[in-house]
Amino acid sequence: xxxxxxxxxxxxxxxxxxxxxxxxxxxxxxxxxxxxTEPFSLMFxxxxxxxxxxxxxxxxxxxxxxxxxxxxxxxxxxxVLAHGTWLGCVIFALHWGVPAGIVALVVALQPMATGALAGxxxxxxxxxxxxxxxxxxxxxxxxxxxARVDFSDTGSITAYLLPFGSVLAITLASLLERRAALRGxxxxxxxxxxxxYQAVATAAAVTLPALLIEGLxxxxxxxxxxxxxxxxxxxxxxxxxxxxxxxxxxxxxxVASLFYLGPPVTMLxxxxxxxxxxxxxxxxxxxxVAGGVALVQVRRRDRMP
Numbered sequence: 001x002x003x004x005x006x007x008x009x010x011x012x013x014x015x016x017x018x019x020x021x022x023x024x025x026x027x028x029x030x031x032x033x034x035x036x037t038e039p040f041s042l043m044f045x046x047x048x049x050x051x052x053x054x055x056x057x058x059x060x061x062x063x064x065x066x067x068x069x070x071x072x073x074x075x076x077x078x079x080v081l082a083h084g085t086w087l088g089c090v091i092f093a094l095h096w097g098v099p100a101g102i103v104a105l106v107v108a109l110q111p112m113a114t115g116a117l118a119g120x121x122x123x124x125x126x127x128x129x130x131x132x133x134x135x136x137x138x139x140x141x142x143x144x145x146x147a148r149v150d151f152s153d154t155g156s157i158t159a160y161l162l163p164f165g166s167v168l169a170i171t172l173a174s175l176l177e178r179r180a181a182l183r184g185x186x187x188x189x190x191x192x193x194x195x196x197y198q199a200v201a202t203a204a205a206v207t208l209p210a211l212l213i214e215g216l217x218x219x220x221x222x223x224x225x226x227x228x229x230x231x232x233x234x235x236x237x238x239x240x241x242x243x244x245x246x247x248x249x250x251x252x253x254x255v256a257s258l259f260y261l262g263p264p265v266t267m268l269x270x271x272x273x274x275x276x277x278x279x280x281x282x283x284x285x286x287x288x289v290a291g292g293v294a295l296v297q298v299r300r301r302d303r304m305p
Contacts, residue, residue: 022239024265027100028273030091033227036219039091044210047203050236054196067189072197079198082173084205089165096159100270104262105145106163113171114256130296137260137292140285144263147281178252257296260289
């Protein structure tokens with residue numbers, strides 16, 4: 001039975017909304033759990049648990065296998081970039097006092113980086129309308145940050161620079177994954193199997209610093225367990241799976257434009273979770289960002305399959 005275009009469009013819209021909500025909930029979850037652990041330890045517990053969960057699921061489905069050295073190395077590199085480096089920079093920035101909304105704001109610079117590099121790595125050009133949408137969305141992001149950041153405080157410059165490492169890492173990972181999706185070939189493996197090798201690589205990368213520097217510090221109280229459960233299943237599993245699926249169905253710039261929704265959505269979540277106050281500029285920025293994303297997402301003769 002063929003899928004009707006309207007149903008396909010609706011499915012794509014649901015995927016986009018789910019990704020935006022799940023992905024940005026990770027900022028809140030990380031800020032919530034950090035009082036009970038340390039950055040490397042958080043990643044250690046999160047990714048070894050995710051790897052064990054995926055191994056169990058794949059084992060039950062008879063899909064756990066060795067994909068070959070080149071494919072395993074590719075997925076491991078994607079994991080270290082998209083999980084380890086991206087999340088590590090975010091967590092340390094949060095740990096050193098950068099508000100979740102500001103971290104999300106800096107990470108939202110990814111679309112510009114993706115747009116600039118997409119032609120080099122994937123051969124996908126960005127239309128004038130697409131660039132206009134990205135610039136409009138960036139204006140919304142700038143409005144939010146200019147109203148919130150205290151530029152007179154130079155003591156936390158390093159902390160505020162860290163999210164830029166996240167931008168570079170997730171941009172490279174997204175473009176490499178998109179190029180692999182466009183080329184296809186025998187080395188492509190199922191999404192869950194790819195996530196498994198990404199999780200193992202990330203967990204292995206943080207094991208030594210978590211052991212030697214932090215001693216796997218954690219306070220396993222109910223709040224810690226609940227927040228970690230959400231970060232493992234809701235974010236590391238479902239949000240990343242949705243991102244890779246969207247990258248398969250859409251060009252890299254359109255997927256990257258969704259990161260522009262991070263700052264306002266994260267600020268709304270921070271208000272709900274921690275009582276953070278929303279400024280009028282936050283609401284104005286949300287409207288502007290939504291308009292910019294709409295310019296990138298809604299394009300004639302370019303529907304998601």
